[in-house]
Amino acid sequence: MPEAAQRELTFLAAITAALKEEMARDAAVMVLGEDVAVGGPFGATRGLAEEFGTARVVNTPISEGAVMGVAVGAAVLGRRPVVEIMFIDFITLAMDQLVNQAAKLHYMSGGQLRVPLVVRTQCGATGSYAAQHSQCLEAWFLHVPGVKVVMPATPADARGLLKAAIRDDNPVLFIEQRGLYWSKGAVEEGEAGIVPLGRAAIRRGGEDVTVVALASMVSEALSAAGQLAEEGISAEVIDPRSLHPLDLETIAESVKKTHRLLIVHEAVAQGGVGAEVAMQAQLAAFNYLDAPVRRLGAPFTPVPYSPVLERGYVPNAAAIVATVQQLMRE
Amino acid sequence: MAAKSQLDGGTAQALLETMWTIRLFEERVTELCGTNEIPGLTHVGIGQEAVAAGTCSVLRRDDYVYGSHRCHAPAIAKGADLGRLMAELAGRSGGYCAGKGGSMHIVAAEVGFLSGTGVVGGTLPLAVGSALVCRDHGRGQVVMVFFGDGAAQAGLFHESLNLASLWELPVIFVCENNGYAEFTPLSAHTKVERLASHATTYAIPCRTVDGNDVGAVRQAAAEAVETARGGGGPGFLECLTYRLRGHYVGDPAKYRELSEVGEWKKKDPLQRFLEVVARHALLTAEEVEAVERQARERVEAAAQTALASPPPTIDQTESHVYA
Numbered sequence: 001m002p003e004a005a006q007r008e009l010t011f012l013a014a015i016t017a018a019l020k021e022e023m024a025r026d027a028a029v030m031v032l033g034e035d036v037a038v039g040g041p042f043g044a045t046r047g048l049a050e051e052f053g054t055a056r057v058v059n060t061p062i063s064e065g066a067v068m069g070v071a072v073g074a075a076v077l078g079r080r081p082v083v084e085i086m087f088i089d090f091i092t093l094a095m096d097q098l099v100n101q102a103a104k105l106h107y108m109s110g111g112q113l114r115v116p117l118v119v120r121t122q123c124g125a126t127g128s129y130a131a132q133h134s135q136c137l138e139a140w141f142l143h144v145p146g147v148k149v150v151m152p153a154t155p156a157d158a159r160g161l162l163k164a165a166i167r168d169d170n171p172v173l174f175i176e177q178r179g180l181y182w183s184k185g186a187v188e189e190g191e192a193g194i195v196p197l198g199r200a201a202i203r204r205g206g207e208d209v210t211v212v213a214l215a216s217m218v219s220e221a222l223s224a225a226g227q228l229a230e231e232g233i234s235a236e237v238i239d240p241r242s243l244h245p246l247d248l249e250t251i252a253e254s255v256k257k258t259h260r261l262l263i264v265h266e267a268v269a270q271g272g273v274g275a276e277v278a279m280q281a282q283l284a285a286f287n288y289l290d291a292p293v294r295r296l297g298a299p300f301t302p303v304p305y306s307p308v309l310e311r312g313y314v315p316n317a318a319a320i321v322a323t324v325q326q327l328m329r330e
Numbered sequence: 331m332a333a334k335s336q337l338d339g340g341t342a343q344a345l346l347e348t349m350w351t352i353r354l355f356e357e358r359v360t361e362l363c364g365t366n367e368i369p370g371l372t373h374v375g376i377g378q379e380a381v382a383a384g385t386c387s388v389l390r391r392d393d394y395v396y397g398s399h400r401c402h403a404p405a406i407a408k409g410a411d412l413g414r415l416m417a418e419l420a421g422r423s424g425g426y427c428a429g430k431g432g433s434m435h436i437v438a439a440e441v442g443f444l445s446g447t448g449v450v451g452g453t454l455p456l457a458v459g460s461a462l463v464c465r466d467h468g469r470g471q472v473v474m475v476f477f478g479d480g481a482a483q484a485g486l487f488h489e490s491l492n493l494a495s496l497w498e499l500p501v502i503f504v505c506e507n508n509g510y511a512e513f514t515p516l517s518a519h520t521k522v523e524r525l526a527s528h529a530t531t532y533a534i535p536c537r538t539v540d541g542n543d544v545g546a547v548r549q550a551a552a553e554a555v556e557t558a559r560g561g562g563g564p565g566f567l568e569c570l571t572y573r574l575r576g577h578y579v580g581d582p583a584k585y586r587e588l589s590e591v592g593e594w595k596k597k598d599p600l601q602r603f604l605e606v607v608a609r610h611a612l613l614t615a616e617e618v619e620a621v622e623r624q625a626r627e628r629v630e631a632a633a634q635t636a637l638a639s640p641p642p643t644i645d646q647t648e649s650h651v652y653a
Contacts (some may be wrong), residue, residue: 055466061496066455066489073459076444077394081459096486100449101456109437109445110428111650145651169653 009187011180014155015044015120017187018162019082023052026080029166030056032071033084033120041086042122042181068094068119072102075117080166085121087133088175102171103146117171118162124216124266125314126179131302134310136267138214141173142244142276148172148197149243153218155185157241160195168197177215177266198245202254206236209260209324212251212277213237217264217315224320233328243273251277252284259290260327266314269297291330296323337545341387342612343621345544348383349600350625352403355412358629359402359419363579367637368419372433373400377542377574380599381506382407384547385474385567388555394442394460396453396475398506399434400573401446404476410438412628413635424639428646450511451481454490454503461494461501461564470559472500474551480511482525491532491566500558502551503529503566506541508573513585529566541569542599545606574598 009017023029031045037059039046049057060067064085071081085091091098098119105113125134141149148170152158158176165172187193203218204225213221218239225235236254240246255261261281263274274295282293296315304310337345356374363372375382378400386395386407397404405415410426418425419433426438434448444460447453457475464471481487482505494501505525509516522528529536535557537550547569554565572594576583583591607613613621 058462061489061492063489063493065486066458066493069452069455069486069490070459070462070493073444073456073461074463075459076456077460077463079463096449096452097455101445101447101452105437105445106653107650108427108431108435109439109650110426110430111653112427112437112439113444114653116653148652 005189005192006186007189008184009155011155011158011176011183012042012044014159014187015162015176016046018159019045019048020051022163022166023048023056028078029080029082030058030074031082031084032058032060032067034060034062034086036084040084044120045084064090064093065097068097069101071117072097072105072115075115076105076113080116082118082120082166085119088121088123088137089132089135091119091121091137098147098171099144103144106170107146114169115171116169118165118174119171120174120176122176122178124177124179125303125310128305128307128310130305134303136265138175138243139267139272142273146171148245149175150197150241151175151177151215151243152241153180153215153239155183156187156193157195157201159187160193161197161241163194164197172197175215179216195241197242198247199242200238200240200247200250202236202250203239204235204237206234206258208234208258209262209327210236210238210251210254210258211320211324212240212261212263214240214265214273217266220315220317221264221320223317224324227317227321228324233324235324246277246280248280248284251281255281255285256288259288261289261293262296262320262323262327263293264296264315264320267297268300269295270300272297291327294323294327296320336549337612339612342607343617345383345387345548346603346607346613346618346621347625348387348407349379349544349603350622351412351628352379352382352406353600354625354629355406355416355632356402358633359416360575360579362420362633369421370432372419372579373577374575374579375400375403375506375573377594377598378506378508378571379403380544380547380603381504381541381569381571382476384544385502385504385551387548388552389472389474392442392469393471394444394464394473396444396457396473397436397446398453398477398481399446399448399450400478401434401436401476405436405438405443405446408438408443409441410436410443412632414438416632416636417639420636420639421641422636422639423642424635429642430650451477451484451486453477454481454486455493457501458490458494458499461499462497464500472502472555472558474502474504476504476506478511479505479507479509479516479525480519482528483519488528491529491534494564495532495534498561498563501564502554502558503534503564505566505568506571507568508571510573510577510586512577524568526566526568534564534566536566536568538568538570541571542597542602544599544603571599572597
């Protein structure tokens, strides 16, 4: 494989690269959010204000609701705003503008208005940030027609999906799992490596069980698949990458081959993405299933603070191995 | 009185046309609600016409307007096509939004009416965002956003005023203070007597005007718009007015004293302006009569257009979810 146009970047640096590239490519792209002009809490927007000016990299007060609305009002006049909600927990403050305005204006206007908006936010229980800075809330937005939902698992996808999201003419919720920020991987440059929304990636081929894993659970699932291989269980690991639109075809094809399906996410299992994937997959491949579809997620509690509790809260490779072993006995 | 006498005949005629059109349009809407030709939740602002007519009369075609849930008046004042507007209220395919928006969600993009909203205060930040784009365009465009007194107690109102002030944006906040948030008088929702004082908090120039005096409204709006066009930042107008009908069509409005409604009927903005026009001889009696007659004809034609428009086909449910 030619390596010329690739470089090794962290997930965070891949986000920054995508923002820079899209801002350079299209003057309509702008960034808004708290502290974005100074790089934000994790440095994702570092250097953007210096390069593109503070008219396009707009620092905002702590007013998530109005800032989301400002982005919508700019988007309907042709801008392509990328709003940063510092923690997905705070998106609650912007729900009205995202759900009632951004998601519905194209529909309610009979197509007169478009809202090309990206909401970048991060999630996940790591570092004892506790219950109001750690949630995984992606499932809420699968229930909102008009919004697309993306959750990258690798630096390459972080860049490729963010570029695609910025070029999309709809509101896209772009969820970054904080635990992945400092992970490294090969990332392409220029127009290469753009990842269309709605296309899953098969991270490991397998024959006996399909494991659909979201974001940080992809690496846990791959680790689990390695352990399961030693027991003679061949697991196929699928990273859906975007949750809406969902690449059901890739998942269903896999299930038709393996006859077993497990969905893993860090979010609370109840009412999570796993339920929706399970529903769609069983409709598409019911006759191929040899066992009930299973899901693995966090327990039905707020995210705990203590490191001991937090570690126990997040699903891991061991839990995936155990669930697959049980699934294989069914 | 100075403001009124500053009006010339042409301006008076335009204001009168707009006010009559809004009044007759909303009276026709009320009738069509009664016969179920217009479904759903419909909010009319009969008695408040001077606010939209006066403020929008100083706007350019390339300016933008956002409305509240009571948004027919600013849409009409911004130049929306009456037939497409009425068809939208009737849920017909020929409506501005192809029958997918309805009374609270009017969008007439072709004339810069960007959206009403079903959520009180919901369009305030949208107006600020559009004003950000207008500022960067550098063509002197402004954004005007209408909202009621009920919105002034919402968080988004305060966040939006702060942002507009901070970024010195060309947006004019028009508070239609009709004294009631749905069924409750303003005094039961806040101890702040003058809602314009919120603008002072955020260092936005503000005026409280008699919202039933179309000349006074126009004059105050002209000053705010001129400032905003010149890069002088946002403005805030509190227009004191009253809705002569209920919160929604069909609301018996038993929460108000009949005597109160009677007092405000004497201050009907349309009648008051007709008196001003006559007193200052701004138009002849024949001209005044022609304005009303033509408005009536336009509204009736709009109703016929709307009712002749077919309803959307069921397959349209799933169009326009994503662009």
